[in-house]
């Protein structure tokens with residue numbers, strides 16, 4: 001079957017993309033690694049961080065960034081629906097974060113340990129229909145915030161991918177109720193035509 005015009009365009013963009021080239025050279029598993037690098041540099045989110053949970057971690061690019069840029073971090077958990085090739089020193093959970101069983105497994109793995117930084121780059125498979133995609137994205141972000149409320153240390157930080165649309169403003173409001181400072185940020189490495197942005201929430205109360 002011939003490729004559609006849009007998939008040809010995607011392939012062209014992908015292979016011309018400087019961040020794809022950089023990630024291939026540096027050994028990062030995904031170009032999305034550069035989004036976290038930019039966020040970390042701008043907001044110093046890795047300062048004095050010893051435990052990190054990375055939600056929606058496959059194929060593992062953000063976990064690699066934490067290891068590379070935050071050598072003080074001694075405990076990293078990566079969770080995803082999809083299998084992740086092992087990364088030495090990273091605890092991996094394969095499962096759906098929205099399922100009770102997986103959530104319980106995650107809490108059990110953490111035990112009494114409190115987390116300094118909760119990352120969420122989770123995104124559902126997009127159907128292209130915003131009436132379906134937007135509520136799914138918001139649900140993931142809301143559940144990540146609930147997890148922060150259970151697992152974050154006071155003073156901890158949270159980075160969450162959001163898509164502008166219905167529920168976005170309410171979510172920012174909810175973040176502001178739990179954190180001292182919340183900034184909406186679009187890294188340069190995030191494709192301009194993508195509606196994604198990241199909320200960087202600092203100083204968990």
Ligand SMILES: C[S@@+](CC[C@H](N)C(=O)[O-])C[C@H]1O[C@@H](n2cnc3c(N)ncnc32)[C@H](O)[C@@H]1O
Pocket residue numbers: 029030032033055056057058059060061062063079080081082095096097098121122123124125140
């Ligand atoms: C953009 S990718 C993450 C890329 C990752 N940050 C990296 O640098 O390698 C989004 C991920 O969210 C995951 N995801 C979506 N819904 C999820 C859910 N309910 N539970 C766990 N992971 C989920 C997808 O499987 C996908 O791997």
